Amino acid sequence: MRRLGKKGDISSKAVIQTILIGLLFAVFFLALEGRLEARGIKQQVLEKELALLIDASESGFSFEIMKKSLNGLVDGVEVKDGRIYVKVDGLFSSKGYPYFSSNEVFVEEDLDKFVVRVK
Amino acid sequence: MNKRGSGVSDIVEMVPVLVLISAIAVVIFGISSVYYAYDISVRDAESRLLGRAVVECLFPEGVLNLDSIKEEDRNFILRYCGIEGSERIYVGVEIDNNARKIYLKEGDEGLLWVRDLFEKVVVTGNAISGWNNENVERIAKYNPGYFSDEYKAFVFENGVTRDGFVKVEVLINYEK
Numbered sequence: 385m386r387r388l389g390k391k392g393d394i395s396s397k398a399v400i401q402t403i404l405i406g407l408l409f410a411v412f413f414l415a416l417e418g419r420l421e422a423r424g425i426k427q428q429v430l431e432k433e434l435a436l437l438i439d440a441s442e443s444g445f446s447f448e449i450m451k452k453s454l455n456g457l458v459d460g461v462e463v464k465d466g467r468i469y470v471k472v473d474g475l476f477s478s479k480g481y482p483y484f485s486s487n488e489v490f491v492e493e494d495l496d497k498f499v500v501r502v503k
Numbered sequence: 504m505n506k507r508g509s510g511v512s513d514i515v516e517m518v519p520v521l522v523l524i525s526a527i528a529v530v531i532f533g534i535s536s537v538y539y540a541y542d543i544s545v546r547d548a549e550s551r552l553l554g555r556a557v558v559e560c561l562f563p564e565g566v567l568n569l570d571s572i573k574e575e576d577r578n579f580i581l582r583y584c585g586i587e588g589s590e591r592i593y594v595g596v597e598i599d600n601n602a603r604k605i606y607l608k609e610g611d612e613g614l615l616w617v618r619d620l621f622e623k624v625v626v627t628g629n630a631i632s633g634w635n636n637e638n639v640e641r642i643a644k645y646n647p648g649y650f651s652d653e654y655k656a657f658v659f660e661n662g663v664t665r666d667g668f669v670k671v672e673v674l675i676n677y678e679k
Contacts, residue, residue: 401517405524412528416535425541432545439552466587482678484553484592486560486585 423475426456430470431481434461434500438468438483441502449498461498463489546648546675553586554650554673557594560584561607562656567598567669569605569660580607591676600658600667614647614674621646648675 430449437447451458460471467480468489483489485502492499557580561567576583581594593610650673658667 397517401520404517404521408521408524408528412532415532425543428541428543432543436545436548436552439549439556482589484549484556484581484586484589486556 423456423473427470427472427475427477428481430458430472431468431477434468434470435481435483438485438489438500438502441485441487443487443503446499446501449500451496451498458498461491461493461500463491463500542644544644544646544648546646546677547650548648550648550650550673550675553592553594553675554652554671556586557581557584557596557671557673558654558669560586561596562654562669565655566657566659566664567667569598569600569658570662572607577605577607579609581609591678593672593674593676595672597670597672598658598667599669600660600665602665610674614676615672617676618647618649618674645677647677649673 430453434449441447449458449461456473458470458472459474460469462469462471464480466484467482469477469480471477488503490501490503492501561572561580561584572580572583579588580596581588581592588609590611591614593612593614594608595612595615596607598605598607651671653668653670656667656669657664658669
């Protein structure tokens with residue numbers, strides 16, 4: 385007949401299980417947090433707004449994006465290979481959004497804003 | 504059972520529990536990904552802006568100089584205008600100078616067929632039998648952006664200027 389494990393064995397097993405399950409849930413809730421705060425949507429809004437502004441701009445135009453905005457804290461704005469990437473609230477942009485302006489586009493960073501120049 | 508054996512059996516017993524909890528977590532995360540995902544469509548605005556850019560490129564002062572557009576550029580009109588094309592963009596320009604019709608374009612003309620399908624499904628909601636509103640809304644987010652307009656212009660060709668009409672059509676598809 386199998387002897388019941390000692391109290392120490394049962395409680396150490398329970399502790400290990402609790403820790404592992406706790407870790408799983410922690411990872412799960414961290415992943416979900418981004419969704420609930422809608423960082424992805426804020427990023428989408430900013431990227432598409434900026435892409436449209438670039439499309440509509442003529443040579444010599446420039447516009448500013450304040451770092452603290454209604455759409456969250458803008459950590460970075462970058463243009464590369466005809467796409468604009470905006471980093472919002474720590475969320476990196478992997479896809480960006482394409483613009484089709486025939487002009488050259490540059491981004492400069494100031495203390496409290498980003499300036500997009502269309503040349 | 505010796506101590507080593509009981510340790511291994513503990514781990515083996517825990518694996519199904521962990522797999523089950525991971526599976527539940529993945530399902531909940533997957534559902535939340537779908538539920539909270541939202542696509543903001545700006546394709547109509549993009550189409551309008553691209554249409555305007557093409558018009559300003561081809562006949563900025565109301566005169567379209569066909570002699571300056573080489574034969575090889577007529578199927579790559581965006582490239583001619585210094586705009587990078589994309590597989591999701593179709594631009595078509597029909598020039599009617601009362602003598603003949605000339606076509607300039609770039610992109611896949613088949614995208615217009617996709618637009619026609621969406622027009623029927625999204626606007627009427629009943630092009631496909633058995634589809635209810637929920638299904639229509641589900642695919643409505645893939646509706647391409649579209650712009651079309653006709654302009655009066657002077658068309659200059661072979662040293663002759665004629666009154667004409669220019670129809671510009673732009674379609675921008677959903678980005679994958």
